[in-house]
Amino acid sequence: MHHLPELITDLALILVTAAITTLIFKKIKQPLVLGYIIAGLLVGPNIKLFPTISEYKNISTWAELGVIILLFSLGLEFSFKKLIKVGGASSITAVFQIVVMLFVGYFAGHLMGWSQMNCFFLGAMLSISSTTIIIRAFEELDVKNKKYASVVFGALIVEDLVAIVLMVLLTTVAVSQQFAGMEMLYSILKLIFFLILWFAGGIYFIPTFLKKSRKLMTDETMLLVALGLCLTMVILADQAGFSPALGAFIMGSILAETTEAEHVEHLIKPIKDLFGAVFFVSVGMMIDPGVLVEYAYPIGILTLVTIFGKAIASTIGALISGQPLKQSVQTGMSLAQIGEFSFIIATLGLSLKVISPFLYPIIVAVSAITTFTTPYLIKYSGSFYGLIERNASPKFLRVIENYGTDTQSIVVLSDWNIFLKSYAINMLLNIVLLIAFGLLSALYIYPFIQEHVINGFNGSVTGIVISFILTVPFLWALTMKQIAPAEYQRLWDNEKKGRSPLILLGVVRLLVGLLSVGFLLSFYLDTALATIISLIVFAVFFFLFSKRLQFLYDRMEKRFLVNFNERDEANDYKAKITPWDAHIIEFKVSPLSPVIGKTLEEMAIREAYGVNIIMIEREYVTLPLPSRTERIYPGDIISVVGSDEQLLKLKEIIACELTADEIETYTLIKNDLVLKNVIVDKDTPLLNRAIKESGIREKRALVVGVERNGERILNPPSTLYFEEGDIVWIAGGSKVIKELF
Known part of the structure; x- marks a missing residue:
C-alpha cells in the first residue's frame, strides 16, 4: 500500500477544520481570522479531544510562506505613492500613537516583571493596528465613505511601513542582545539604503518590463511573474540580512505602482487566502489553554492597555495634526486593536529565541478580544463624541476647534522649502545609486576581471573604467544637475545679500561628488593616487561631456517618472479640487x-x-x-x-x-424555475386575452413562445391575444404556473 506523506494528511486536517470553523464564524458574523485561530487551537498539540497534526515543522514552513504571501499582499495595497499622499494628519496620528504605545507596552511588561527583550517586543506588538480587521469592520458598518476613514486608512499605511522598520530594529536588538546606539543607527541607515535602491531599481525596470510583455501575459504567466519577483526579492532581502517578509512587502509595494497592480492583487488573492489560512492556523496551534488561564491577569491588563491606550493616543495624535474633535475621537476608537503584524512580530521573536513562549498566546488572546470589540468601538464612536461634547466645557471645545482651523490653514510652500526638499532627494538618491553601482563593480565585477580576464595593473584600469561608466550619470546628477531651477533663480535674485547658503550647498555637492570618485577609485588604487586621479578625471570628463551626461540622465529620469506616475496620472488633480x-x-x-x-x-x-x-x-x-x-x-x-x-x-x-428579502425571493424563483407548455381551451382563463392583460408577468412568470396552427412565435409581443388551441410556453416557478392554471 502506498504511504501517504504526513504533510498531506496534516494539510487535509488543517483545511477541513479551518473550513468548518470559518463557516461557523461567517454565520455568526465574526472575523474569519478568529475562526482560523480556533481551528489551529483544535488541531494543535494542546487539545487532545480532536486529531492533531503530526509534523509541525512542515506546517511551520508553510506558515512562513504564508507570512511572505501575506506581506506581499499588504505591499500591493500599500504603495509608496500612497505614503507620499497620506498627508500630515495620518502620519502624525500614526507616529504619535506608535511612539506612545511602544513606551506604554514596554513599561506594562516591565511592571509585570518580564524580561527586557519581552518588553521591547511587547511594545512593538501593541503599537501596530490591524489593517485587515479595520477594513472588514468599516465595510460591515458601511463607514468607508466617512471623512475620518481616510485618516484611518492613511494611518494604517504609515503603520505598515513603521512595522517593517520595527522588525529590522528588533532583529538588531535581538542579535546584539542590547540597545546599542551605533548598531541601531547602522541598521536604520542600511534599511534606508536598500529601500531606496530596491524601490528606484524596481520602478525603473519592472513597469517597463510589464508594459513590453503585456501582449504575452496571460493570467497564468502574470501570476508566475508576480510570485517569481516576490520570491526573488525575498532572497535579496535575506542576503542583505533582513527578514524575508521585508522583501515580500517591498516587491508588493513596487508592483503597487504599476498599472497591473489590481490584476496581480486579483490573481494573488486565492493564494493569499490559502497560505494566510495556514499561517493563522499555525498561530492557533501555539496557544496553550493552560497558559491562557495562568496568564488571565496579564491578558486582561494588556487588553485594557491596548483599547484605552491606542484609542487615547490616536485621538491625541489626530488632534495634534489639526483634525476636528469628532473625527479625532472616531479615528482613535477605530485604531484600538492589534492583529496580523502583532503575530508576525511575535513569530519573529520566537524564531530568534529572544522572547518567552508564554508571550505568544497572550498576544493572540489580546488580539482576539480587541477584534471582537473593534466593530462596537467604531459603531459607537460618534455617540462617545456626543458624550464628550455635552460634558466638556465650551472653552475647551472652542480651543480645540480654533487649533484645528489654524493648523489646517498652514501651508508652507516657500521657495526654500521646495528647493531644500528637491536638494535632499537629489543628494540621497544619487549617493545611494553611486554607492550601489560602485560596490557592484568593486566587489563583484573587478574580482571577476582579475581572476578570469585581466590581472594586475591592466585589470585595475579596466575595473576603474567599468566602475566609472556605471556611476558617471549619477555622479553628474549629484554635482551638476539643476535642482528646482525656478525656485533657485528666485532665491538667487531675491536674496542678493544672502546667497552664501546657496553657494555653500553647491560647494557641498561638489565635495560629495569628489569624495565619491575618491571612494570608488580607492578600491583599485592607493588613497593618495586615487585622490589625484579623481581631481583630473572629475574636471576633464565633466567639462567635455556635460551635455551628453545631462541628456543621458534626463532620459533615465523621464523613464522613471513615467513609470512612477503611470497608474494614477488621471487622478492627480483630485487632491487639488476638494x-x-x-x-x-x-x-x-x-x-x-x-x-x-x-x-x-x-x-x-x-x-x-x-x-x-x-x-x-x-x-x-x-x-x-x-x-x-x-x-x-x-x-x-x-x-x-x-x-x-x-x-x-x-x-x-x-x-x-438588492435587499436581503429580494435576494431570497429571486433565489427561490431561480431554484424553482421551469419551462412548461399549456394548451389554451375554452376553460383556460387566458382565452381571448392579451399577454399584457393575463397577469402572468406580474406573478413572476414569462411567456417565451406560442405555437399556433403549426407556426411558432418566439418571444411574442405583449399585445398578442391567446386563441383556442394555442400551445403556450411559459417560464416560471412551478408553483406559480400551477396557480395560474
Missing part, C-alpha cells in the same frame, strides 16, 4: 440604479444632492470633468465630491443593491 469639509469618493454604478441611461443634466445631481461628479471611468476610457450631456452606464465608476451626509444619500441611488 474644498473644506468635502472629500472624494468613488461609486460603482449598480445595474439596478435608476440613473442608468440618464445624462448628468437629467440627473440634476448638484441640485438634488449638492455634490459634483468630477470623473467617470469606464473599461477603456476615463472622462475627467464630464460634460452635462454625458450619460451614465452600468459599471461606470464615478468620482464624486461632497460631504459625508451628501455622499451617503447619493450612494443609495448610485450603488443600490
Whole structure:
C-alpha cells in the first residue's frame, strides 16, 4: 500500500477544520481570522479531544510562506505613492500613537516583571493596528465613505511601513542582545539604503518590463511573474540580512505602482487566502489553554492597555495634526486593536529565541478580544463624541476647534522649502545609486576581471573604467544637475545679500561628488593616487561631456517618472479640487440604479444632492470633468465630491443593491424555475386575452413562445391575444404556473 506523506494528511486536517470553523464564524458574523485561530487551537498539540497534526515543522514552513504571501499582499495595497499622499494628519496620528504605545507596552511588561527583550517586543506588538480587521469592520458598518476613514486608512499605511522598520530594529536588538546606539543607527541607515535602491531599481525596470510583455501575459504567466519577483526579492532581502517578509512587502509595494497592480492583487488573492489560512492556523496551534488561564491577569491588563491606550493616543495624535474633535475621537476608537503584524512580530521573536513562549498566546488572546470589540468601538464612536461634547466645557471645545482651523490653514510652500526638499532627494538618491553601482563593480565585477580576464595593473584600469561608466550619470546628477531651477533663480535674485547658503550647498555637492570618485577609485588604487586621479578625471570628463551626461540622465529620469506616475496620472488633480469639509469618493454604478441611461443634466445631481461628479471611468476610457450631456452606464465608476451626509444619500441611488428579502425571493424563483407548455381551451382563463392583460408577468412568470396552427412565435409581443388551441410556453416557478392554471 502506498504511504501517504504526513504533510498531506496534516494539510487535509488543517483545511477541513479551518473550513468548518470559518463557516461557523461567517454565520455568526465574526472575523474569519478568529475562526482560523480556533481551528489551529483544535488541531494543535494542546487539545487532545480532536486529531492533531503530526509534523509541525512542515506546517511551520508553510506558515512562513504564508507570512511572505501575506506581506506581499499588504505591499500591493500599500504603495509608496500612497505614503507620499497620506498627508500630515495620518502620519502624525500614526507616529504619535506608535511612539506612545511602544513606551506604554514596554513599561506594562516591565511592571509585570518580564524580561527586557519581552518588553521591547511587547511594545512593538501593541503599537501596530490591524489593517485587515479595520477594513472588514468599516465595510460591515458601511463607514468607508466617512471623512475620518481616510485618516484611518492613511494611518494604517504609515503603520505598515513603521512595522517593517520595527522588525529590522528588533532583529538588531535581538542579535546584539542590547540597545546599542551605533548598531541601531547602522541598521536604520542600511534599511534606508536598500529601500531606496530596491524601490528606484524596481520602478525603473519592472513597469517597463510589464508594459513590453503585456501582449504575452496571460493570467497564468502574470501570476508566475508576480510570485517569481516576490520570491526573488525575498532572497535579496535575506542576503542583505533582513527578514524575508521585508522583501515580500517591498516587491508588493513596487508592483503597487504599476498599472497591473489590481490584476496581480486579483490573481494573488486565492493564494493569499490559502497560505494566510495556514499561517493563522499555525498561530492557533501555539496557544496553550493552560497558559491562557495562568496568564488571565496579564491578558486582561494588556487588553485594557491596548483599547484605552491606542484609542487615547490616536485621538491625541489626530488632534495634534489639526483634525476636528469628532473625527479625532472616531479615528482613535477605530485604531484600538492589534492583529496580523502583532503575530508576525511575535513569530519573529520566537524564531530568534529572544522572547518567552508564554508571550505568544497572550498576544493572540489580546488580539482576539480587541477584534471582537473593534466593530462596537467604531459603531459607537460618534455617540462617545456626543458624550464628550455635552460634558466638556465650551472653552475647551472652542480651543480645540480654533487649533484645528489654524493648523489646517498652514501651508508652507516657500521657495526654500521646495528647493531644500528637491536638494535632499537629489543628494540621497544619487549617493545611494553611486554607492550601489560602485560596490557592484568593486566587489563583484573587478574580482571577476582579475581572476578570469585581466590581472594586475591592466585589470585595475579596466575595473576603474567599468566602475566609472556605471556611476558617471549619477555622479553628474549629484554635482551638476539643476535642482528646482525656478525656485533657485528666485532665491538667487531675491536674496542678493544672502546667497552664501546657496553657494555653500553647491560647494557641498561638489565635495560629495569628489569624495565619491575618491571612494570608488580607492578600491583599485592607493588613497593618495586615487585622490589625484579623481581631481583630473572629475574636471576633464565633466567639462567635455556635460551635455551628453545631462541628456543621458534626463532620459533615465523621464523613464522613471513615467513609470512612477503611470497608474494614477488621471487622478492627480483630485487632491487639488476638494474644498473644506468635502472629500472624494468613488461609486460603482449598480445595474439596478435608476440613473442608468440618464445624462448628468437629467440627473440634476448638484441640485438634488449638492455634490459634483468630477470623473467617470469606464473599461477603456476615463472622462475627467464630464460634460452635462454625458450619460451614465452600468459599471461606470464615478468620482464624486461632497460631504459625508451628501455622499451617503447619493450612494443609495448610485450603488443600490438588492435587499436581503429580494435576494431570497429571486433565489427561490431561480431554484424553482421551469419551462412548461399549456394548451389554451375554452376553460383556460387566458382565452381571448392579451399577454399584457393575463397577469402572468406580474406573478413572476414569462411567456417565451406560442405555437399556433403549426407556426411558432418566439418571444411574442405583449399585445398578442391567446386563441383556442394555442400551445403556450411559459417560464416560471412551478408553483406559480400551477396557480395560474
